[in-house]
Amino acid sequence: MSDHLPPPNIGHTWIDWAMKRPRQVLWLMLGSTLVTVLVAVLPTLVPGGLGPLSKITIDVDPENMLERHEPARVYHDEAKQRFGLHDAVVVGLVNERHPAGAFNVKTLTNLHRLTEAAKNLPGVVTPDVLSLSTVDRMRNTGPGEVSFDWLMATPPRTETEAAAIRTAAERIPFLRGTLFAEDGKALVLYLPLTKKSFAHDVSSELQKLIATLDRGDDHIHIAGLPIAEETFGVEMFVQMAISAPLAMLVIFGLMWLFFRHIVVIFSPMIIAMVAVLATMGLLVATGHTIHIMSSMIPIFIMPIAVLDAVHIISDFFDRYDPKKDRKAQVGSVMKHLFTPMLFTSLTTAAGFGSLAMTPIPPVQVFGVFVAIGVMLAWVWTILFVPAYLILLSDERLAKFGMKARSGSDQEDRGYVWLDRMTHRRARLVLVVAALALGGAVFGMTRIKINDNPTRWFEADHPIRVADRELNAHFGGTYDAFLALTHEPAPYQAASYGAEVGKQLDGFRGAIRDELAALGKALGKDPAAAPAQLIEQQEQALRQTRTKATSPALRAAADAGLDVLGEAFEALESEAGNAASSDASNAASSDAGAFATALAARVHARSTAVDAAISDALAAVTAVTASGPASAEAFRAALTTKLGPSEDPARRPVATFLGTLEQSDEVWKQPELLAYLEGLQRHLGEQPAVGKSNSIADIVRTVHRDLVSGADADYRIPATATIVAQSLDQFLSSHRKDLLWHFVTPDYQRVAIWVQLRSGDNRDMEAVTKAAASYLAAHPAPVKLSHPEWFGLTYINVVWQDKMVSGMLNSFAGSFVMVLLMMVFLFRSVLWGILSMIPLTLTVAVVYGVIGLIGKDYDMPVAVLSSLSLGLAVDYAIHFIARARDLVRLHGSWDLARAEMFGEPARAIARNIIVIGVGFLPLLLAPLVPYQTVGILIAAILLLAGAASLALLPALIAVLQRVLFTGSPKKS
């Protein structure tokens, strides 16, 4: 290498200053790092904290991948509150050996014991714990009798009792596939948590409890997304503790292999340490949480931080001559590398910094802080490495350098071969590259976007095992909820008043008809005994009432029943007054007169009711004119206007007011429940859906058990009244509040609980699509607002979508930014584009392979796309910068080539190896995303390096005439 120096710039002043005052540089670096670390750590260590300074906070909640005000997240939180739902830990008891499956004394006893103990665990929402021992059963225990009791108040004592529990449980569709497996081999316990962060503690406590149980053949698993997420958070720190030091060790080992000089290679290690400590210190001090993403910062900074220092040492290693002035040699190396190092650092920082463009806060923080770390590493490389090299004594450096080393022929022969091959077979290299690109594009079209937090664990992890076993038996441990909301017509006093008037008029018509019919019927059988006559008519009216689907008809039957009831009471008290032993006999003598009198009474009532309704209609008109602000205000005004009345003729008006109040309670209407049923059936056809539960299931079950217990009565009742009365019985159980998980008390909103067997985002997406297409094809009987999904399984899909589109933007952004930087650096559009080619090919090939082998495009894969850009361009920068320097020096590419494939190529190759291999310790991490990051980034760097060293010379060989026009001839 020549001593021809690039034109001086500001960097050279820094380098000269650092070499003049090496000790100051050392103290400055150590001092500033120490201060940052103390500011970060002390508030946490000092009890009570340090005023405004931030403590270390750890956040393992993937929900935070979405911003707090993100609509899907806001809705998720609101809906969870609205339906009283909590994220739950799922405990499964599987028994494959016992002939009765899990329905044996021991397993049921274990379930009971676990349930009872779990109720007392901190963080568990005790009243909402779901297990066979905390739910009710309603049974038809004989003609005219219904029984309510706990399904399993105490554990069974005999196998017969255990079998009876199974029989009973199987009668309750809500439980099947949810609390017990259809094959009878597994039971489940749901433990809702007040906060997701309790999941790990609850799980540890459960493990302790499980250890004390007599398990026999029971396999007890703990599953559910909160567990997966919390456990991930805990294990993330384990991986940090393993991977980060290991990466350090690997890098150290590789450097020792290349440079064989412990003291010299300490300097890159020191820079890596300083950069990591200062960056993490800044992260904490600025109040950021340590999240799944930010936990990866150290492992990213370390290999990048040593990059520049490795270049310097590699250069210095090749040219160091102990006999010459060390300051001049160090200065020359530093000044040659200053600009390429600045740009490689800037491009890397830009690549990471582009993550700030994603809409995902933890990814933004990750990107920005890695960028800061990269620039910090650059600053200290420029200042500290020369200072360090100056501070070393001559003796220490005696054995350092190419001149002190013998034999690296093989490595050198490799570079020579590479030089020849890329020159002579340049076109072949280009054809191969083009073919690779074609294949990559094809592969990319087959990319599957998918993620699943459970699969962040290795296949043999207990969480994965639990996931597999439980989802094989149950309707699924992944919950998603679909909320359907009634959207009432917009209120307007005039139209509302008109509607109310119309309905009231309907009441009047129905009552008039019904009472007229009653009057006529009374005249038909004049000989009947009065009591009998009344009872007959009452029965007929009750029949009418039962079948009535309209409130008007019901009110009409009630009006008739009222008159008859009064008549009956009068009859009874008359009989009492007469002190007769046989009241009906006494009256029967005058049966015909009684029937006539009764008919007259009915007629009088009809007239009175008519008048009362006319008054009410006038009141409606008056209230309408006053223009109340809302439907509620309207009803209140009407109620006030009508006033209280004991008059039986006014009772239909009171009933009408009550009915009006309930007119928006749409989810009691049979048509809507049937609609839910249809939607659920459709959802059930989706492969991922194992089970769904809704208010429709509750209504059908209660209806069956109230009426007869026969399967034929497992249906949506004919009228909203029967629905309401069935639900009232459900509300009179031990677990009344279960209902409010499925419907709001105003009966305007329902939630369908959908259980998925897989937490794959693709599966969840398929389910949302299926629901959307069903809802589009089947308009609801009333107007529903836009259906909304919530639940953790769904939230994961939302942030994945954000991630994918965000990453695409970020990738495009960083591509343009890096390209512009390259054009600026090389002062040439053509060279700028050229420098982008190897990494573009690399990224395409890596993602093409991901598409071809069917690996899911998940969170780590998405994050890597944009940051790899900034990292992979480094080799091209170094290659092109040196190539252009050398061409400038030697006059042509042909003359420059030989030297290019000497020291510069070696420095690049070594860098590729150090940094590429440096990420591989991530493969030892217990968590899959870290492994993915490790393997992908190593692949990207090694490929980008290879592409730079092979493709760039080939491209230069082909394009040299265009590229080097205007280059100065040899001076």
Place this chain on the structure above:
Amino acid sequence: MMRSTLVSLSLTLLLCGAAGQASAAEPTLDEIIARTNHAAYYQGKDGRARVKMTITDKQGRKRERELTILRRNSDEKKDADQQYYVYFHGPADVAKTVFMVHKKVSGDDDRWLYLPGLDLVKRIAAADKRTSFVGSDFVYEDVSGRGLTEDTHKLTKTTKSYYVLEHVPRSRDKVNFARYVMYVHLTTFLPTKVEYYNDKGEIIRVMTVDKVEKIQGYPTPVRTTMEDRASGSKTTIEYSNIEYDLKLPDDIFTERYLRRAPIKFIK
């Protein structure tokens, strides 16, 4: 033993003439228990009240129901079996529902249900009395009374206004509380506050009497609240139209009156 004490006490009370009249000597625990039971569930020979029930959940959402409760003591002389007739006025879609109970001091209660929507009468068999009373935070047992023999009782202290009683269930399996503490008013013997504790010593339910009025000489709670601390739900009952000793005929409390409510009494 409990029962015989109760019987003799009731007789004593009868001889004295009025329940409110405190005996000169400090009452024994058994006496306090018996008189509390009487004040809470047995005042008058019979009674009627219109009930407005407001159930407010954790999020402040309210549901209202209106009922009439008729009660009749089987035995005029002692606090023993009773009949209850609960008629629903509203919400509109459950109006006319009737819930009837024949409470038995020994043996299981008989319960009936009439559902007007289905025109269906059902006998109800229930394993326990801890199910919700018509969807409220009161359980069935709160309304009709918990059997005195089901708990062991202790007078923990006597304050200026209250006897503080602690009751521990004999059979822990059947209830969701570990014990309950009752603040019984010294002169009226009305339990004014009852706190139910779980095994961790936390209060999970609280019943409070918010307002008492003297009606026909009987101190009567006219507003009570049950708060379920575990679920965050709360039910307030407001009583109106209260009347004692209205000579309810016993045949009202029979199956044939489920379908045809006694209009005269249920207003």
